[in-house]
Amino acid sequence: MTTTVPATARKPATMAQALTRALHDAMAEDPSVHVMGEDVGTLGGVFRVTDGLAREFGEDRCTDTALAEAGILGTAVGMAMYGLRPVVEMQFDAFAYPAFEQLVSHVAKMRNRTRGALPMPLTIRIPYGGGIGGVEHHSDSSEAYYLATPGLQVVTPATVEDAYGLLRAAIASDDPVVFLEPKRLYWSKSDWSPDAPAPVAPLGRAEVRRRGSSATLITYGPSLPVCMEAAEAARAEGWDLEVVDLRSLMPFDDETVCASVRRTGRAVIVHESNGFGGPGGEIAARITERCFHHLEAPVLRVAGFDIPYAPPMLERHHLPGVDRILDTVARLQWESDWTEGRGE
Amino acid sequence: MTVLEQPGSSRNKSSLAGPPPAWRPRVDPAPLLPDAAPYRLLGTDAAARLDSGLLTRLYAQLVRGRRYNAQATALTRQGRLAVYPSSTGQEACEVAAALALEERDWLFPSYRDTLAAVARGLDPVQALTLLRGDWHNGYDPHEHRIAPLCTPLATQLPHAVGLAHAARLKGDDVVALAMVGDGGTSEGDFHEALNFAALWQAPVVFLVQNNGFAISVPLAKQTAAPSLAHKAVGYGMPGRLVDGNDAPAVHEVLTEAVERARGGGGPTLVEAVTYRIEAHTNADDATRYRADSEVETWRAHDPIALLEHELEARRLLTDELVGATRDGAEQMAADLRERMNADPVLDPMDLFNHVYAEQSSQLREQAAQLRAELDAEAAGHPEDAAGTGGSAEEARP
Numbered sequence: 001m002t003t004t005v006p007a008t009a010r011k012p013a014t015m016a017q018a019l020t021r022a023l024h025d026a027m028a029e030d031p032s033v034h035v036m037g038e039d040v041g042t043l044g045g046v047f048r049v050t051d052g053l054a055r056e057f058g059e060d061r062c063t064d065t066a067l068a069e070a071g072i073l074g075t076a077v078g079m080a081m082y083g084l085r086p087v088v089e090m091q092f093d094a095f096a097y098p099a100f101e102q103l104v105s106h107v108a109k110m111r112n113r114t115r116g117a118l119p120m121p122l123t124i125r126i127p128y129g130g131g132i133g134g135v136e137h138h139s140d141s142s143e144a145y146y147l148a149t150p151g152l153q154v155v156t157p158a159t160v161e162d163a164y165g166l167l168r169a170a171i172a173s174d175d176p177v178v179f180l181e182p183k184r185l186y187w188s189k190s191d192w193s194p195d196a197p198a199p200v201a202p203l204g205r206a207e208v209r210r211r212g213s214s215a216t217l218i219t220y221g222p223s224l225p226v227c228m229e230a231a232e233a234a235r236a237e238g239w240d241l242e243v244v245d246l247r248s249l250m251p252f253d254d255e256t257v258c259a260s261v262r263r264t265g266r267a268v269i270v271h272e273s274n275g276f277g278g279p280g281g282e283i284a285a286r287i288t289e290r291c292f293h294h295l296e297a298p299v300l301r302v303a304g305f306d307i308p309y310a311p312p313m314l315e316r317h318h319l320p321g322v323d324r325i326l327d328t329v330a331r332l333q334w335e336s337d338w339t340e341g342r343g344e
Numbered sequence: 345m346t347v348l349e350q351p352g353s354s355r356n357k358s359s360l361a362g363p364p365p366a367w368r369p370r371v372d373p374a375p376l377l378p379d380a381a382p383y384r385l386l387g388t389d390a391a392a393r394l395d396s397g398l399l400t401r402l403y404a405q406l407v408r409g410r411r412y413n414a415q416a417t418a419l420t421r422q423g424r425l426a427v428y429p430s431s432t433g434q435e436a437c438e439v440a441a442a443l444a445l446e447e448r449d450w451l452f453p454s455y456r457d458t459l460a461a462v463a464r465g466l467d468p469v470q471a472l473t474l475l476r477g478d479w480h481n482g483y484d485p486h487e488h489r490i491a492p493l494c495t496p497l498a499t500q501l502p503h504a505v506g507l508a509h510a511a512r513l514k515g516d517d518v519v520a521l522a523m524v525g526d527g528g529t530s531e532g533d534f535h536e537a538l539n540f541a542a543l544w545q546a547p548v549v550f551l552v553q554n555n556g557f558a559i560s561v562p563l564a565k566q567t568a569a570p571s572l573a574h575k576a577v578g579y580g581m582p583g584r585l586v587d588g589n590d591a592p593a594v595h596e597v598l599t600e601a602v603e604r605a606r607g608g609g610g611p612t613l614v615e616a617v618t619y620r621i622e623a624h625t626n627a628d629d630a631t632r633y634r635a636d637s638e639v640e641t642w643r644a645h646d647p648i649a650l651l652e653h654e655l656e657a658r659r660l661l662t663d664e665l666v667g668a669t670r671d672g673a674e675q676m677a678a679d680l681r682e683r684m685n686a687d688p689v690l691d692p693m694d695l696f697n698h699v700y701a702e703q704s705s706q707l708r709e710q711a712a713q714l715r716a717e718l719d720a721e722a723a724g725h726p727e728d729a730a731g732t733g734g735s736a737e738e739a740r741p
Contacts, residue, residue, distance in 0.1 A: 034513075060513055066543055071502050071536030078506020081491070082514070086506075098532070105496050106503070113480040113492055116698040150699055174701040204704065251704035 015163045016186040019049045019125075021194050022167035023087065027057050033171060034079065036063040037072055037089030037125075046091055047127060047186055069099035076122050077106050086122045087171055093128040094137035100145070107176045108151030120176045123167070128156075129222040129272050130304075130319055131184030133312040140309055141273035146178040147249050147282070154249040155203055156180040158224035160190035162247060165200030173203060182222035204251035208260060212242035215266035215332050218257055218283060220246040223270045223320060230325040239329055249279055257283070258290045265296040266332045270320050275303030297332040371580050378573035378585040382617045385593040386650045394592050399655060402439055402591040404669050406648050409435040409459045411673035412468060413622075415680050416458070416475075420626045424684050425475045429456040433621035436591035436647035437523075437553045439463050444549075444598035445521055450489045452504040452522040454497070456553075460523065461490045468680045478688040498528040501537030501550065508541075508548040508605070519605045520548045521598070527558025529572050538613065542579040547605035549598065550613045553588060555620035560633040576613035588618030589647040592654075619645075692718060 027033045035053055037045075041064035044051030053062035065072050069090055076086035090096035096103075103124070111119045130139035146154045155170055155177050157163040163181070170177035192198075201207060209224065210231050217227040224245050231241035244260050246253065261267045267287050269280040280301035287299050302320045310318035385391050413432040420428040431438055434456075442463035445451060453460050458471045465488045473482020474493055481492040491507075494500035504522035511518035528534055529552055541548050552572050556563060569575055576583030586597045594616050601612035619642035623630035630639075655661040696703065696711040703711070 066536075066539055068536040068539065070533055071540045074499065074502025074533060074536065075506030075509060075540050078503035078508070078520075079510040080506075081485075081503065082507045082510035084510050084513075101496060101499060101533075102502070106499060109480070110492075111701070112698045114485055114698075115479070115481075116701075117484045117486060118492075119701065153700070251700075252706065254705060 013160075013189045014187050015157070015160045015181075016047055016049050018160045018164040018192060018194075019167055019181065020051055020053075021197075022164045022171070023050060023053060024056070026087070026168060026171040027053065027061060030085065030171075031061075032083060033085045033087060034061055034063065035087045035089070036065050036076065038065060038067050038091055040064060040089050045089060047181075047183065049125070049181075049186075050089065069096060070102050073099040073102040073107065073124065077102060077110065077120065080120050080122050081110075081118055085171060088122060088124045090124060090126045092134075092138045093126055093140040093142050096124070096126050096142065099124075103146075103152070103176075103178075104149050108149045111175065112151060119174050121174045123170045123173075123177045123179050125167075125179045125181060127183040127186070128180045129182050129184060130309065130315050131222060131272075133315070134183075135312060136309065139312075139315065141271070141278075141304065143178075143180055143249060143271075143273055144278050146180075147279055151176070152250065153177045153203060154180065155247065156182060156221035156249065157247065158182065158185065158219075158221050158245050160188065160192045161198060162200055162245075164192065164194075164197050166203065166247065169200075169203050177203070180221060184222050185225070188225070201247070204248045204253060206244050206246045206248070206253035206256040208242060208256065209245045210241065210243040212240040213264060214238075214240045215268060215329055216242045216244055216257075216260045216264045217268050217270055217325065217329075218244045218246065218260075219270040220249065222272055226320060226322060227270050227325065230322045230329070233322055234326060234329055237326065237330070241329065252283075252286070254286060254290065258287065261287050261291045262294040265294055267291075267295070267299045268302060268325065268328050268332065269299065270302045270325055272304045272319055274306045275301050276306045278303050300328050300331060302328045373577050376577045376580070376582045378571060378576070378583040378615070382585045382587040383593050383597060384587045384590050385596065386590045386654050391592070391654055394654070396658060396660060398595070399592065399651065399658075400660065400665065401443065402436075402595065403648075403651050403655060403665075404672065405439040405443070405463050406435045406591060406651060407669045408673045408676055409438055409463065410648060411677045412459060412462060412680070415677040416472065417622065417626070419472075419681070419684050425472060426477045427625045427627065428472075428475055429625045430620075430622040431456050431459050433642060433646070434553055434555055434588065434618045435459060436594050436651075437551065437588045437616045437618055440591055440594035440598050441521055441523060441551055443595055444602050445519065446602075448489070448516070448518050449602070450491065450504070450507055450518065450520045452491045452500040452507075452520060453493050454500065454523050454525060454528065455493050455495045456525065457523045458493065461488070461493070464488050464490060466490060468676065469683045472680075472684065476684070476688065478690055479694075498524050498531035498533040498537070500524075501528075501533055502540060504548050504550075505537050505541045505544070505546050505611075508546040509544050512547055517606050518547065519602050520546075521551060521602065522548060523551045523553065525558065526552060526554040526556070526563050526566055526572060527561065528552075529575065530558075530566055538576070538579045538581065538611070541611040542581045545608070545610035547608075548611045549601040549605055550611065551598065552613065552615045553618055554615055555588075555618050557620060557624070557630075557633070559624045559628060560630075562633070571615055573613060573615035579613075581611045581613055584612060584614045586614060586616050588616030589642075589645050589650060591647055591651055618647075 040050040041054035076088050079086050107120050129141050157166045170179045219227045227243050234241050269283050284299040302325050413430045416428045419425045438459035441460040461471050470482040473479050501522045504520035508520040573583035573585040584597050586593050
């Protein structure tokens with residue numbers, strides 16, 4: 001090989017590096033892609049996801065903005081109106097809330113309001129969720145807010161491959177995507193190769209990550225590795241669990257989810273976000289509406305508690321872990337367990 | 345002896361010898377400050393240099409705008425519009441905003457700025473679609489480069505900044521003019537937009553129409569600043585204060601700001617001091633928060649009367665001009681009335697179009713449900729629509 005391999009083309013090993021590579025490739029391919037946010041330039045982002053982009057593409061393409069989330073997203077709306085494809089970074093989940101009005105009132109509605117004349121091809125990257133010992137306002141799972149807003153797509157990768165593929169798809173999408181990056185998986189590794197990224201299923205498609213026959217765990221983002229671990233552990237209990245990674249919460253892949261639940265007859269939804277008003281309620285309702293006659297047990301949820309996000313030294317008690325998942329799976333033995341003592 | 349003054353430590357002594365470098369402002373604020381009083385042309389000696397052609401153009405648009413406001417207000421009373429926020433008394437700002445822009449520029453209006461959009465060439469009926477309620481926006485924003493009328497306060501300002509910034513990145517000499525009311529200047533988005541605009545030196549002009557009230561809350565309860573134009577200084581952009589009822593003055597100030605932006609001079613904040621003669625909307629009772637005498641004072645400072653005075657002094661206010669202007673406005677109003685009195689033809693299936701570029705399976709299912717409900721309605725069995733399976737007969741008790 002005589003060609004020089006640029007620094008950004010080194011083999012990504014982590015999810016953060018795959019995301020960087022996705023941004024890099026999108027910017028290299030399409031000059032209308034602009035990255036903007038607080039600290040994304042010189043610093044390369046607090047998680048280093050935008051590392052090297054300002055150096056390679058210039059500050060006009062990878063812009064350190066003033067510290068103002070509504071301003072960042074609001075100006076991105078105007079840039080999208082003029083034909084650019086902004087990729088906005090919100091530094092942490094809870095820092096995105098000042099931009100909520102722009103997101104809900106404009107980003108989500110602009111295409112609809114203008115009958116397609118002003119589409120919003122922008123991507124809003126938000127590191128989200130717990131598990132990194134972050135102090136208050138650094139670990140929210142805010143996906144339910146975004147899910148409740150028609151016009152937005154809500155995407156969250158759980159694997160390094162998906163981090164690259166889904167971010168490329170999100171940037172290429174002609175509609176706004178809230179791209180939730182599970183920050184505790186930023187340093188998860190895989191042997192994914194940047195030289196020949198394998199294609200991934202497009203936005204709106206779930207993936208069966210593990211085949212099983214006795215129940216389906218439905219999950220996404222940071223809870224996928226936990227569910228995979230739980231599924232392995234469950235073998236000892238005689239449970240052969242299937243694991244479905246949603247990858248995209250909106251659009252929602254009813255087909256893959258329901259096909260799995262019909263096969264296994266039992267479903268448990270696992271997410272970090274609080275259970276009450278969380279995505280699990282919607283998913284459970286969809287499964288019940290479509291698969292009721294196939295269900296052997298009620299659809300159950302394993303979620304974060306309905307509390308403001310836990311302080312870091314207590315968060316392990318809040319986050320769904322393997323044990324809580326296994327305990328819930330055990331409750332799927334509906335007749336022998338829950339009906340016990342009914343007649344006493 | 346303090347802790348820092350260790351004996352024998354000459355290094356510490358030298359660091360204490362002088363104060364830190366003197367602080368200096370990043371930009372000399374003096375040229376950014378607005379005038380003490382609103383800038384005026386009409387009634388001053390400077391009016392003599394005004395171009396007669398411009399005056400008659402402004403006049404025609406003012407009269408037309410006043411008539412539009414009256415007609416739209418009447419349509420509200422007839423139930424043809426859900427609501428109409430009249431800009432009667434503020435027409436000079438509306439008209440000047442439209443006339444200060446080149447065709448390639450963009451206008452970002454607030455919900456009260458239908459008139460600016462119409463003066464820019466938008467079909468009067470299309471400008472009212474939002475308020476009639478047949479759709480949220482009645483026009484293609486690209487056609488006249490007018491962003492959708494914005495109902496949330498000040499949220500369109502960062503859009504204007506982003507668009508202007510993007511245009512400059514692409515090498516286009518496009519200017520964005522964003523309009524906002526006095527109440528909107530209290531919103532966070534106002535601050536963020538001005539800050540971004542100044543930092544990026546974006547080719548954008550902010551026009552604040554200070555009409556005295558945010559619904560019922562007077563300016564004195566909105567800001568403690570000397571004027572809204574003063575806010576510009578803190579962002580590092582010039583602030584201009586202008587009499588918002590003096591159409592040539594607003595036009596001149598805005599034109600200068602637009603040219604400055606186009607030439608790479610960055611953003612300007614213009615405060616036009618005007619007055620909302622009508623209530624906020626038909627849902628508002630303005631007598632609860634202001635005296636009739638105050639309204640009358642402002643009626644005496646009417647933008648049309650001010651301009652007529654100048655035209656008269658130039659012997660331009662001929663019967664022909666007045667007649668032709670009035671006839672043109674009446675014709676516009678009659679056409680608007682006639683077209684607004686026709687019920688719009690709506691397709692409920694349109695609800696599912698343009699939510700996403702590609703419809704999700706969930707939306708396809710819901711569209712099929714509505715289709716079935718519409719078919720049942722058309723067949724005269726609306727109750728059939730309730731269930732997706734079984735016939736209406738089966739469903740009845």
